[in-house]
Every structure is written in structure tokens, then in C-alpha cells.
Amino acid sequence: MKVLGIIVEYNPFHLGHLHHLKSAVELTNADYVVAVMSGNFVQRGEPAIIDKFARTEMALKAGVDIVFEIPTIYAIQDASGFALGSIGLLNATNVVSDVVFGSESGDIDLFSKIADIILKEPSLYRQNLRRYLKKGLSFPNARRFAICDFLKGLDPNEMKRSNNILTIEYLVSLKKLNSKIKAHTIKRVGSSYNDENLTSIPSATAVRKAVLEGKKITGLPGFSSRILEREMTDGRGPIFMKDIFEIMKFKMLTSSREKMESLYGFNEGMAKRMLDNLDKPTMEEFLKAVKTKRFTLTRIKRRILYTIFDVERDFILDSNEYGPQYLRLLGFRERGRKILRIISDRSSIPLISTASKFDRSIQQRNVYVPLAKRQFDLDVKATDVYSLLFKKDNAKIHRDFKRLVIES
Amino acid sequence: MKVLGIIVEYNPFHLGHLHHLKSAVELTNADYVVAVMSGNFVQRGEPAIIDKFARTEMALKAGVDIVFEIPTIYAIQDASGFALGSIGLLNATNVVSDVVFGSESGDIDLFSKIADIILKEPSLYRQNLRRYLKKGLSFPNARRFAICDFLKGLDPNEMKRSNNILTIEYLVSLKKLNSKIKAHTIKRVGSSYNDENLTSIPSATAVRKAVLEGKKITGLPGFSSRILEREMTDGRGPIFMKDIFEIMKFKMLTSSREKMESLYGFNEGMAKRMLDNLDKPTMEEFLKAVKTKRFTLTRIKRRILYTIFDVERDFILDSNEYGPQYLRLLGFRERGRKILRIISDRSSIPLISTASKFDRSIQQRNVYVPLAKRQFDLDVKATDVYSLLFKKDNAKIHRDFKRLVIES
Numbered sequence: 001m002k003v004l005g006i007i008v009e010y011n012p013f014h015l016g017h018l019h020h021l022k023s024a025v026e027l028t029n030a031d032y033v034v035a036v037m038s039g040n041f042v043q044r045g046e047p048a049i050i051d052k053f054a055r056t057e058m059a060l061k062a063g064v065d066i067v068f069e070i071p072t073i074y075a076i077q078d079a080s081g082f083a084l085g086s087i088g089l090l091n092a093t094n095v096v097s098d099v100v101f102g103s104e105s106g107d108i109d110l111f112s113k114i115a116d117i118i119l120k121e122p123s124l125y126r127q128n129l130r131r132y133l134k135k136g137l138s139f140p141n142a143r144r145f146a147i148c149d150f151l152k153g154l155d156p157n158e159m160k161r162s163n164n165i166l167t168i169e170y171l172v173s174l175k176k177l178n179s180k181i182k183a184h185t186i187k188r189v190g191s192s193y194n195d196e197n198l199t200s201i202p203s204a205t206a207v208r209k210a211v212l213e214g215k216k217i218t219g220l221p222g223f224s225s226r227i228l229e230r231e232m233t234d235g236r237g238p239i240f241m242k243d244i245f246e247i248m249k250f251k252m253l254t255s256s257r258e259k260m261e262s263l264y265g266f267n268e269g270m271a272k273r274m275l276d277n278l279d280k281p282t283m284e285e286f287l288k289a290v291k292t293k294r295f296t297l298t299r300i301k302r303r304i305l306y307t308i309f310d311v312e313r314d315f316i317l318d319s320n321e322y323g324p325q326y327l328r329l330l331g332f333r334e335r336g337r338k339i340l341r342i343i344s345d346r347s348s349i350p351l352i353s354t355a356s357k358f359d360r361s362i363q364q365r366n367v368y369v370p371l372a373k374r375q376f377d378l379d380v381k382a383t384d385v386y387s388l389l390f391k392k393d394n395a396k397i398h399r400d401f402k403r404l405v406i407e408s
Numbered sequence: 409m410k411v412l413g414i415i416v417e418y419n420p421f422h423l424g425h426l427h428h429l430k431s432a433v434e435l436t437n438a439d440y441v442v443a444v445m446s447g448n449f450v451q452r453g454e455p456a457i458i459d460k461f462a463r464t465e466m467a468l469k470a471g472v473d474i475v476f477e478i479p480t481i482y483a484i485q486d487a488s489g490f491a492l493g494s495i496g497l498l499n500a501t502n503v504v505s506d507v508v509f510g511s512e513s514g515d516i517d518l519f520s521k522i523a524d525i526i527l528k529e530p531s532l533y534r535q536n537l538r539r540y541l542k543k544g545l546s547f548p549n550a551r552r553f554a555i556c557d558f559l560k561g562l563d564p565n566e567m568k569r570s571n572n573i574l575t576i577e578y579l580v581s582l583k584k585l586n587s588k589i590k591a592h593t594i595k596r597v598g599s600s601y602n603d604e605n606l607t608s609i610p611s612a613t614a615v616r617k618a619v620l621e622g623k624k625i626t627g628l629p630g631f632s633s634r635i636l637e638r639e640m641t642d643g644r645g646p647i648f649m650k651d652i653f654e655i656m657k658f659k660m661l662t663s664s665r666e667k668m669e670s671l672y673g674f675n676e677g678m679a680k681r682m683l684d685n686l687d688k689p690t691m692e693e694f695l696k697a698v699k700t701k702r703f704t705l706t707r708i709k710r711r712i713l714y715t716i717f718d719v720e721r722d723f724i725l726d727s728n729e730y731g732p733q734y735l736r737l738l739g740f741r742e743r744g745r746k747i748l749r750i751i752s753d754r755s756s757i758p759l760i761s762t763a764s765k766f767d768r769s770i771q772q773r774n775v776y777v778p779l780a781k782r783q784f785d786l787d788v789k790a791t792d793v794y795s796l797l798f799k800k801d802n803a804k805i806h807r808d809f810k811r812l813v814i815e816s
Contacts, residue, residue, distance in 0.1 A: 247658050253792040279805040309662065384661040397687040
């Protein structure tokens with residue numbers, strides 16, 4: 001039995017996602033598809049445009065059989081932490097046989113070679129890396145140049161593209177876990193990750209921009225537009241980065257530089273930069289003022305989330321060392337019930353299908369209980385904070401305990 | 409030289425306040441008036457209707473010569489902590505010779521007798537107190553009944569009235585400090601503290617209610633209406649308890665029962681009651697649901713503020729043991745400059761007239777520096793959170809450092 005694993009955000013689900021899903025199934029000849037998906041906050045350090053339950057519906061409608069939530073602590077990390085969590089989940093199912101990554105380049109062997117360099121650190125590579133770091137380059141950039149030097153002929157600009165970076169980190173994680181999952185990559189079609197223009201196959205960024213500007217939204221399959229429309233009509237979206245501006249200001253104003261610097265990733269005076277710019281009238285202007293050459297927008301946005309949720313250093317370090325501690329089921333299709341049962345039997349971490357039974361569920365198996373609770377607690381808080389941003393909806397509080405697993 | 413001290417909130421300043429001020433000056437034959445005033449959050453556990461700078465203007469226009477801010481840590485405590493902070497400030501000036509309290513009863517000797525009982529705890533009183541506590545009465549109620557038993561003929565209902573309670577605590581504080589300040593009391597005229605109906609001399613509650621309901625506001629002197637109108641036109645008010653509902657929910661949802669119970673005053677399952685009722689659609693309904701017989705609305709509202717500002721137990725205990733650590737000047741009239749100079753020379757704690765020089769100012773004199781910083785830090789945060797509630801105004805952030813001392 002072939003089970004395809006995919007790592008997604010579906011923020012929101014568009015034709016490019018549909019194309020990737022179909023091609024991946026075709027390529028691997030998969031019988032079933034299991035997706036791990038970011039919850040209410042996504043890897044670019046922003047709230048998702050609509051919430052995880054609605055995006056789960058989209059995934060199921062598109063043909064995904066099972067959707068698990070990537071615990072927030074991984075979903076809002078850089079490529080390496082994100083990969084660790086998402087690959088960790090797929091691997092923990094003990095059922096996924098193949099993964100397919102969409103990337104700007106389609107050359108899985110090259111990605112695998114790069115992953116090996118990162119893991120094994122040959123001495124020539126290490127020398128190069130040190131040299132670039134001494135020059136003042138940030139770690140990701142120094143690493144990229146050192147790898148390209150090592151693998152002669154590789155274009156550093158090519159390696160910089162978001163999905164290439166992610167694919168490399170996915171392969172690193174698979175190798176670290178000695179995973180039996182077979183990796184494939186397919187070239188992305190249509191617009192690139194950050195492209196803001198809507199074309200027939202758009203980027204999620206372009207779709208979100210169209211929603212924000214109230215323009216006509218194209219490039220979504222019918223079921224996806226309908227779900228997006230429904231969420232907007234019901235007042236549960238669209239949610240944007242600007243919507244957490246007041247919460248961010250409240251949190252930072254009642255915090256302190258010292259406290260912020262005890263959180264994950266606040267080096268290079270970033271806490272001070274943020275605190276000094278709280279008088280900016282909009283989130284956009286705040287971000288622009290805080291940005292530096294070395295602190296990209298995405299890194300800043302993730303750190304805003306770390307502040308809002310008090311993400312302490314040891315929490316990320318522990319999570320990255322021990323991996324995700326549970327498989328939170330967001331939804332499944334009737335035909336997925338069969339593998340769900342297999343996962344429930346075989347998985348190395350517990351399956352959580354009812355949030356209110358979390359404490360009991362993690363008593364089984366080999367779970368690092370305090371870490372599991374801390375990870376789940378963050379997921380619940382992320383949902384609660386996200387739901388506070390709804391324009392209307394009666395069930396704003398503890399939605400994680402009120403929404404049942406979605407069946408389609 | 410006679411210097412009258414008064415303890416006020418002016419939330420907002422109305423004709424009753426003007427009457428009290430004039431009567432107090434007349435009664436004491438005072439040359440100058442020094443007021444200590446709550447900042448942006450007041451003793452009933454709510455944000456003030458307009459901010460402390462605007463309320464300082466009102467006080468100065470009314471004839472007060474100097475206004476100091478009661479540090480927030482005292483301003484948002486029960487009667488005993490509030491009295492400790494406000495009397496502590498007046499005493500620390502080493503210039504105030506008389507204080508006049510407005511209360512429902514005008515009998516200062518009776519108040520003084522009660523204060524003595526509370527301080528000296530005669531054994532008969534202690535027995536009564538223990539008996540009432542055993543019966544399950546809350547401490548304030550048990551104490552009230554025990555005092556009335558001890559002082560035969562005193563009406564427990566009379567003692568329960570807000571300004572009587574405060575007056576007793578003021579006298580307790582004066583006695584604790586061995587203060588040389590002479591205490592007087594005058595009977596309040598017009599509506600009582602909580603009266604919601606507007607009469608010619610209204611209660612502040614009635615004025616706030618009229619503003620909330622958009623009704624015609626009467627009972628304010630001309631300068632007070634004009635300042636209130638201006639603040640509203642400029643988008644800095646009116647601010648009500650309901651305006652902190654979203655911040656409260658965010659704070660509680662990202663907190664936990666354990667964390668809330670580490671704060672001051674969260675006994676009897678209050679944290680759980682609050683967390684369980686966060687799904688209520690309005691602040692009013694939330695408060696109603698959380699209220700119990702022993703937890704009055706005011707106690708609950710103060711605890712909401714303790715949650716928003718992380719007011720830990722030891723912070724209140726230390727503040728109540730060591731007293732206020734600085735005299736923060738909010739404003740003065742030209743004719744008050746003379747006593748301001750005397751206070752600056754004689755006061756037992758430093759005078760802060762420029763917030764940005766706080767750290768330097770507290771290096772002088774006998775200051776418990778970490779506590780002073782902690783108290784001032786809360787004042788600054790209180791102002792920042794309050795200013796976030798403004799509907800418009802460019803200078804929302806760090807207003808404490810942007811607004812100069814008000815001169816009139």
C-alpha cells in the first residue's frame with residue numbers, strides 16, 4: 001500500500017495546490033494521501049487567512065484523505081524547524097511511504113547531496129562556512145555560499161528560493177530520522193511563492209492580496225472559493241497580519257526588553273528595535289521600520305508571534321530535539337478511515353482525535369509528557385488568539401475543544 | 409503655613425468635587441491645596457473615563473495647586489492599600505498639614521476610634537472578629553460586625569458605605585505612619601458614591617453613565633465639561649470597562665489558571681471562574697457570570713487589572729510594607745511653585761517631575777530602588793495600555809514620557 005505524505009499550508013487552497021496534489025499522486029501511484037498542515041499561524045509568521053478547520057475542509061474536498069495539524073511550535077519556525085516538525089509527523093505515522101515536495105528545482109539528487117553536506121559537514125565545506133561567517137554573512141547565507149563552493153557550479157541564487165530551501169531541510173530531517181519514506185520532488189508550476197500577481201495558476205500570496213484589496217479572486221477551485229466565501233460571510237475571516245497589531249502592541253508594551261530577549265531568536269538588538277517602533281501607526285510601517293538587512297520580514301514576523309505567545313528558547317530547543325509529541329487529527333475522508341486505524345495502531349506518537357481527551361491520550365506510548373502538554377497548550381492558545389480576531393462568531397473561545405474532527 | 413492634602417480620582421471632576429474642595433479649604437483655612445490623584449486606572453478596578461493628564465487639568469482649573477499621581481499599584485487596590493498609598497504620599501511631602509475626607513458620616517472622632525480598634529486589636533474585638541470569620545463571613549464584613557459589637561450602638565450598614573470605609577482606612581494609615589497631619593471629615597453632599605441618577609450635584613458614576621449612554625451631561629463645572637468634550641473630540645475618551653474586554657480575553661487566554669493564581673488575590677477559585685466565562689459576549693455579561701456573593705464586582709474588576717498587568721503577590725505586599733517610593737508630579741499652578749520647591753527639599757521620597765529622568769531621580773534619598781522601578785514601570789504600562797484604547801491620537805505610545813508636567 002502506497003501512502004503519500006504532503007506538507008501544506010493551503011493558505012488558501014488554490015489551483016497550484018490542486019495541480020501539485022494530482023501530480024504527486026500520479027508520480028507516486030499513491031493509494032492514499034496524508035497531509036500535515038500548519039494550523040492558524042503559518043510559516044511566514046502570519047495568521048492564516050482563514051482558520052485551520054476551514055482549510056482542512058478545502059484539503060479534504062481536494063482529495064486529501066487525512067489532515068493532521070503541524071504543532072504551532074514547528075509551524076511558526078524557520079525552514080529547519082518547520083521541516084523537523086512536519087517530516088517528524090509524517091514519519092511518526094509509520095504508514096507514509098512517499099513524500100513529494102514542490103520546489104523551484106526538480107532535482108531530488110542534488111537536494112539530497114546538499115542535505116548530506118549539511119549533515120556530515122565535510123571539512124572543506126566547514127572551512128568555507130567559517131570564512132563566510134567571518135565576513136559577516138548571516139548563517140543561512142554563509143551556508144548557502146559554502147555549499148555552492150563545495151558543489152561547484154551550483155547557483156547560490158537558485159538555492160535561495162523558498163521552496164528549494166524547504167526541500168533541502170525536509171531531506172535533512174528525513175536523513176536525521178533515518179526515515180524509510182522515499183522523497184520525490186516536482187517542479188512547481190505557475191507563479192512562484194511570493195509572486196503577487198494573479199495568473200491562472202496563482203501563488204497563495206497573490207490570492208491573499210486580492211482578498212485584502214477586495215479584488216476579484218481567481219485561481220481557486222470552486223470548492224475552495226465557496227469555503228473562503230462562507231468563512232468571510234460568517235465573519236471568521238479574512239485575517240491578516242495587520243489584525244494582530246493591537247494585540248502585539250499590548251503584549252510588547254506590557255513586556256520589557258529583558259523579557260523579550262529571554263524568548264527565542266531575539267538577538268542583534270531586535271527587541272529594542274521593536275520596542276522603539278511601537279509608535280508606528282500601522283503594522284506595515286512598523287515592520288518596515290524594524291526590518292534590517294539581516295533580519296528579514298519573515299524572521300521579524302515570526303518573532304512577533306514568539307512575543308505574543310511567549311515562546312521561550314528552551315521550548316523551541318526541546319521541541320526540535322524531541323520532535324512532535326502527537327498527531328492532532330483535523331479531518332479525514334470516509335475512505336481514509338482505514339489508514340487512520342492503521343496509524344492509530346502503528347504510529348510512534350499518540351493520535352489525538354478529540355482535543356478534550358488530550359491528557360488521557362498522551363498517557364499511552366512513548367511521549368515526553370511535559371513537552372506534549374506544552375506543544376498542545378500553544379496550539380490551543382494559537383486558536384484562541386486567532387479566534388479573537390473574528391469579526392463575528394459566537395464560539396470564539398476554545399474552538400479547539402468545540403469543533404469536532406471534520407469528516408468529508 | 410497651612411497646606412491641605414486631598415485624595416481624589418476626579419473621574420470626572422464634578423460639582424460635588426468642587427463643593428468638597430471649597431468646604432475643605434474653608435474648614436482648614438488652607439493656604440495651598442495638594443491633591444494625590446489616581447492615574448489612568450481607578451480604585452473601582454476600571455480605566456478612568458479620561459486620562460490622568462486631562463483630569464489633572466480639571467483639578468488645577470478647580471483650584472488645586474499641585475497634583476501628584478497615586479502609583480497604580482495603590483490606586484487599584486482595596487480601601488486599605490489605596491489608603492496606604494495615598495496617605496503615604498501626602499505624608500511623604502512633609503508639607504501637608506491637614507487632610508479632609510468626604511464621607512457619608514461627618515464624625516471624625518468615631519472614625520478615629522474605629523481606626524484604633526483596627527490597629528490595636530483589643531482582645532474582646534479579636535474574639536468577635538474570630539467568631540464572625542468562623543461563621544463564614546468575608547474579612548471586611550467580619551471586621552465590620554466585630555467593630556460594631558465592640559463600639560455598641562454603631563450601625564453596621566453605616567460603616568459599609570464606601571467613603572466611610574475609605575475614611576477609616578485613611579485614619580489607620582495616618583496612625584500607622586505616626587503622621588503629624590491633622591485629619592478632618594466633612595459630610596458629602598448630593599448623590600451618594602454609586603448613585604446613578606444625575607441631580608444638580610451628581611455622583612461621578614451618574615456622570616459616566618450619562619456619557620456612556622450619550623445623554624446630556626449636567627453637574628459639571630464649565631471647565632470640566634470643556635475638558636471632557638475636548639478629550640472626546642480628540643479621540644482620547646471616553647474610556648469604559650467594556651473597552652478592555654478584548655485585551656482581557658487575550659491576556660487570560662494566553663495565561664493559565666496556575667499563572668493567574670500566582671497573582672495577587674486570586675483565591676476561592678476566581679481564576680477558574682474567569683477562565684470558564686471567557687465565552688461571554690460582553691464585559692457586562694462576563695462580570696455578571698463571574699460574580700459571587702463574596703467576590704464583589706469591584707474585587708473582580710481589580711483582579712482583571714491584576715491579570716492584565718501581571719500584578720504579583722509580592723509586588724503588592726512589598727508596596728504595602730515600604731509605601732510609595734516617589735512623588736510623581738502631574739501638574740501644578742503657578743502659585744503652587746513655592747510649595748513645590750519646599751516639597752522638593754523636604755520630602756522623604758524623591759519628586760519626579762520629568763519621567764525620563766526617573767532613574768536618576770531615585771538615586772537620591774532613601775529609596776528602595778528595585779521597588780521604585782517596579783512601581784514606576786507599572787505606571788508607565790498602565791498609561792501605555794490606557795492609550796491603546798484611544799480611538800485616535802498620534803501619540804499613543806509612552807505618553808508618560810511625552811506629556812510634560814501640566815502648568816496652569
